[in-house]
Amino acid sequence: MSVQPAMPKCWRMESKPHKFCPGCGHGLVLKALGQAIDELGIQDKVVFGCDIGCSLLSWDFFNVDTVQTHHGRTTPVITGIKRANPGVLGIAYMGDGGGYAIGAQHLVSAATRNERITVILVNNTQYGMTGGQMAPTTLPGQKTETTPYGRDIQATGYPTQGPEMVAAITPEGAYVARGTVANVKQLKGFIKKALENQMAGNGFSFVEALSTCPTNWRTNAEETWKFVEQEMTKYFKVGEIKVPGPREKEGQ
Amino acid sequence: MPEKPIQGEKRVFMTGNEVVAWAALAAGAEIMYGYPITPQNEIMHYWTRLMPKYDRKFLQTEDELSAGFTTVGGVLAGRRAFTATAGPGNTLMQEPMSMAEAMRLPVVVVVQQRGGPSTATVIYSQQEVTMTTLGGNGEGLRVVYSTATHQELFDYTIKAFNTAWKYRFPTFVLGDGYQAKMRESLTFYDPAERGIEMVPTEPYVGKPGMPGVDRPPTHLRNTYNVEEELYEVLKDYLADYAKAAPEIAEYEAFDTEDAELVVVSHGVVSRAGKAAVKELREAGYKVGYFRPITLRPLPVDQLREVANKAGQLLVVESANGQLDRLVKEAAYGCSAEILPMFKPGVGITAEEVVARVKEIKG
Ligand SMILES: Cc1ncc(C[n+]2csc(CCOP(=O)(O)OP(=O)(O)O)c2C)c(N)n1
Ligand code: SF4
Numbered sequence A: 001m002s003v004q005p006a007m008p009k010c011w012r013m014e015s016k017p018h019k020f021c022p023g024c025g026h027g028l029v030l031k032a033l034g035q036a037i038d039e040l041g042i043q044d045k046v047v048f049g050c051d052i053g054c055s056l057l058s059w060d061f062f063n064v065d066t067v068q069t070h071h072g073r074t075t076p077v078i079t080g081i082k083r084a085n086p087g088v089l090g091i092a093y094m095g096d097g098g099g100y101a102i103g104a105q106h107l108v109s110a111a112t113r114n115e116r117i118t119v120i121l122v123n124n125t126q127y128g129m130t131g132g133q134m135a136p137t138t139l140p141g142q143k144t145e146t147t148p149y150g151r152d153i154q155a156t157g158y159p160t161q162g163p164e165m166v167a168a169i170t171p172e173g174a175y176v177a178r179g180t181v182a183n184v185k186q187l188k189g190f191i192k193k194a195l196e197n198q199m200a201g202n203g204f205s206f207v208e209a210l211s212t213c214p215t216n217w218r219t220n221a222e223e224t225w226k227f228v229e230q231e232m233t234k235y236f237k238v239g240e241i242k243v244p245g246p247r248e249k250e251g252q
Numbered sequence B: 001m002p003e004k005p006i007q008g009e010k011r012v013f014m015t016g017n018e019v020v021a022w023a024a025l026a027a028g029a030e031i032m033y034g035y036p037i038t039p040q041n042e043i044m045h046y047w048t049r050l051m052p053k054y055d056r057k058f059l060q061t062e063d064e065l066s067a068g069f070t071t072v073g074g075v076l077a078g079r080r081a082f083t084a085t086a087g088p089g090n091t092l093m094q095e096p097m098s099m100a101e102a103m104r105l106p107v108v109v110v111v112q113q114r115g116g117p118s119t120a121t122v123i124y125s126q127q128e129v130t131m132t133t134l135g136g137n138g139e140g141l142r143v144v145y146s147t148a149t150h151q152e153l154f155d156y157t158i159k160a161f162n163t164a165w166k167y168r169f170p171t172f173v174l175g176d177g178y179q180a181k182m183r184e185s186l187t188f189y190d191p192a193e194r195g196i197e198m199v200p201t202e203p204y205v206g207k208p209g210m211p212g213v214d215r216p217p218t219h220l221r222n223t224y225n226v227e228e229e230l231y232e233v234l235k236d237y238l239a240d241y242a243k244a245a246p247e248i249a250e251y252e253a254f255d256t257e258d259a260e261l262v263v264v265s266h267g268v269v270s271r272a273g274k275a276a277v278k279e280l281r282e283a284g285y286k287v288g289y290f291r292p293i294t295l296r297p298l299p300v301d302q303l304r305e306v307a308n309k310a311g312q313l314l315v316v317e318s319a320n321g322q323l324d325r326l327v328k329e330a331a332y333g334c335s336a337e338i339l340p341m342f343k344p345g346v347g348i349t350a351e352e353v354v355a356r357v358k359e360i361k362g
């Protein structure tokens, strides 16, 4: 009997242990995704695209067909694949910088077109891969390499409410949720529903995952979990934001 | 199964953009992704009108970054996929094309050049040569066909798909606004009836079987951990490119054997070059004509032969020396003097070329 927690079946053993820093949330999000893929039995249908950012480290993470794209461009690559071959299940995996800054126009447009793809976005409140600069999601007052005195909301605005934006602009059929690596079971459930939404051909599906970056946050384990559970949730509400069904008419 | 778009041979008279749409249909292109920009718009217009009948697809994207990256996606899915753009759109297109180079993806892009820099004119230029041949961060691992007639727009659009899928380098058809908008006669044909076999496509992702069980998973990347790792990959790519280059390179030339001066031009300007050389020959001038059809890779050996035989090359182009730079690099160390005739963003007539040659020759 193994004492190790079981790895999802679709994980690629040859590329484990994975390359994320200790305590990084990316591994947990990919665990939730791996479990969702296993439970849905879709390993042979999934095409996984990873962005440039720490997500790029997942280019050989799964035993699923995978393409590593450019910073911010995973959404159009997966869109292009899905449009050309609707038989696959397209997953675009990216960071908050990739999705909400450089690739924001792609996210907005894929959402408004209700592309039948699933976007999973890891919100770690800054640019992990490039060494911890401010991202659209950086919390007010949060210190990063480019906000060394803390994010000044007068000068740089408030944290981007990604799922709320996606929920507002998607037509009916879309699925939008925000999970957290502090609750992997719930996160897996959201990702599973997002994939099921794509499988049903309902519309766009989007899951943001609140995640950790102890390396750039410069936090120990306790501070890391405190930040993700207590600080981030002040600005980012965890839960399902939009589930398929007709949009409620105004005034009703 | 939908019928073939073109059956038998047919004389037609139409704009270049319409020709490109028909050629892509005839080549079996399955999906186009695009973003509006003049002067390529009508490629999308004709494609979207024609496609339902022939069961093809189209996606209008949010910009040319997306048009390029979705086309990359279409190719990854194993489809003959293409896009079309111009000017500032071509600028944005360079980012996805660098990914296509990095992963050897057979993306086809039709470029109808317009004036630059910036928004400039929507009409015409040959100012996208440098960008189309060498754009993006990388080494220009791509193929560029520069067409001169509507017949060539048809022929080379079909050929671009085959070159791309055979050699797995992104491939461009470089036209211009004049070719895009002008009407001209040409012959349509079904490639198969001409003995042109379309190179089969295959998916990179979404292949049959359970990845990791029945087959290895596809894992495509463009990031490398160390310099040497990248260098190993690039060495192979560059060797493949060098090997393919002489097979891919094409040119057109005449009267170069005894020529004292050879007019070098490409694309629509080569029509003026050709007419001028014919006229000058009749008037007793020892002039010749050389036109690279592929701007990348260039027909280097043939160009060098001419540049060692003729005393002078006159490079004629609607840009400020973009072809000239390519010619000079290829002809480095050759004996010919290389003279300019540059009119950036403006058309060039045979009369102007004749006058320039007479000026040089006295
Ligand atoms: C066009 C372009 N601009 C900038 C970069 C540099 N870059 C690489 S990763 C990255 C930020 C990644 O941050 P995020 O998307 O939040 O992902 P994380 O690493 O935090 O998971 C940047 C700016 C790039 N690769 N490409
Ligand atoms: S830098 Fe941050 S996001 Fe990147 S792998 Fe390390 S902990 Fe994870």
Ligand SMILES: [Mg+2]
Residues within 6 Å of the ligand: A053, A095, A096, A097, A122, A123, A124, A125, A126, A127, A128, A135
């Ligand atoms: Mg980030």
